[in-house]
Amino acid sequence: MDEDKALFPPIDPIRAGVRGCCPRCGQGRLFDGLLKVRPACSNCGLDYSFADSGDGPVVFVLLIVGFIVVGAALWMDVNYAPPLWVHFILWVPLAIGLGLWLTRILKGLLITLQYRNDARPGEIDRG
Template sequence: MTQRPALPQEDRPLTPALLRGWRRRCPNCGSGPLLRGYLTVRESCPVCGEALHHQRADDGPAYLTILIVGHLMAPAILWAFVEYRPDPWVLASIFTVGTVALSLFLLPRLKGAMVGLQWAKRMHGFGRAAA
């Protein structure tokens, strides 16, 4: 008797998963909280029971945060310096606060979006059938 090869599973809808992750919600149901703390992903969704421990976001959200914040703040600091010529300490103070605030805002949202991407593409064990 020959076994038939398993058919590849289709990807889940990507855009809703990314948006749910951005809102820090479960990529499966969109209702349950994704994070237990500021950046700690829950083991499973308390609403639908979807296992979330498979995620491997690692340093990806930090790299994306640095990329986005750098590309937003570098032109802004240049523009502010050329346009207003503030004292260097004023410029450094304002942009330090802005950079930290934007980084703290983006980091958990990008982590959620990355978990949503992994869930939608069935990466790192998200595609396995429940045992």
């Protein structure tokens, strides 16, 4: 991240994070597969070793997806009372799919915001 940033136009971190693009150039891909972060950008060569989203996105995804799926399952059970196997067929794939999709979006968003704000682990100045 010590390169001259004047060579790259400013990138909207929200748009780049949602699309899973490089936070510096906006062209290269951020992910190698579904959730694994690439070692570097294939377009501009930015090293992604700074990218550590940790468990932050997963916590929010669990809360959001849990609220949506449990609320919908309870509503369906109260109004239609389907058998238990219908609940499994509907809600388990929805929870898994929505969870993975939202995790990818929030992880990309957090990584691009880390780059934009030059976020690092906490340091104590011992000068």
